Amino acid sequence: MNERQSLLHSTIRLSGVVPQSVVDGTGLRFTLFTQGCPHRCPQCQNPHTHAYGGGKLYKLDDLAALYKKNPLLDGVTFSGGEPFCHPAQCAAFARTVKEAGGSVWCYSGYTLEQLTEAAKKNPAAAEFLQLIDVLVDGRYIHAQKNHTLKFVGSDNQRIIDLKQMRENKSDQIILYPV
Numbered sequence: 001m002n003e004r005q006s007l008l009h010s011t012i013r014l015s016g017v018v019p020q021s022v023v024d025g026t027g028l029r030f031t032l033f034t035q036g037c038p039h040r041c042p043q044c045q046n047p048h049t050h051a052y053g054g055g056k057l058y059k060l061d062d063l064a065a066l067y068k069k070n071p072l073l074d075g076v077t078f079s080g081g082e083p084f085c086h087p088a089q090c091a092a093f094a095r096t097v098k099e100a101g102g103s104v105w106c107y108s109g110y111t112l113e114q115l116t117e118a119a120k121k122n123p124a125a126a127e128f129l130q131l132i133d134v135l136v137d138g139r140y141i142h143a144q145k146n147h148t149l150k151f152v153g154s155d156n157q158r159i160i161d162l163k164q165m166r167e168n169k170s171d172q173i174i175l176y177p178v
Contacts, residue, residue: 011057012089015034015049015081019066020073025105025134026178027149030067032093036083039109041134043142045153049081060089064096075103075133076141084115087124094131104151106132109139112160112173133163152176 015033020022020029024031033046035055040047048054067073076097082091094104106128108115112135119126129135136152136159144154151159161176168174 008088010092011059011065011162012086013052013055014058015046015055015059017063017066019070020063021077022078023151024077025075027103028070028072029069029075029077029105030073030097030102031077031079032063032083032090033079034083034086034090036085036155037080037082037109038085039139041080041109041140041142044140046080052085053110054061057080060093060096063093067097067102068100073102077105077107079107080109082109084110084118084125084128087128091124091128091131092117094128098131103133104131105134105136107136111137112158112162129162133161135160135162 009165013035015035018031021029021031033049035049035159036052037050040050044173076094078090085138097104115125115129119129138157141154141156144156149155158173159178161174164174
């Protein structure tokens with residue numbers, strides 16, 4: 001068994017799973033809410049995801065089987081908590097979704113710039129970042145809350161089209177059109 005196959009047989013701590021969501025990115029999404037968050041943004045919409053020991057363990061291969069059962073899904077969305085607290089497991093699941101033709105969205109309290117720096121020291125984070133098509137980055141800031149925006153909670157957050165940036169071989173931020 002290679003490392004990737006081994007990872008798919010491992011577990012991930014999640015706060016929950018939403019098998020069909022239309023609010024966590026474009027199209028019909030399979031959303032995983034990771035458990036554990038270092039940001040602990042004041043007035044976070046998911047404060048129950050902050051504790052690292054909360055939630056429950058899920059087998060990645062069980063999640064993959066559940067994902068593959070629904071041919072209507074457009075992809076997976078990783079939310080949280082903080083998905084980059086589980087980069088190896090998220091990367092393994094994201095690769096499975098990509099192989100099935102799906103897209104990968106990820107919500108992170110870290111900025112793209114912070115994730116890019118972290119990826120230089122963490123191969124699992126680097127792999128996960130390379131598999132993400134659309135990154136919603138930045139901490140939730142309640143003073144900048146904005147109900148008129150799609151897919152974000154506060155004005156400081158960006159919806160970044162990482163897939164387009166890779167295709168263009170660009171270091172310049174390309175925002176995803178919503």
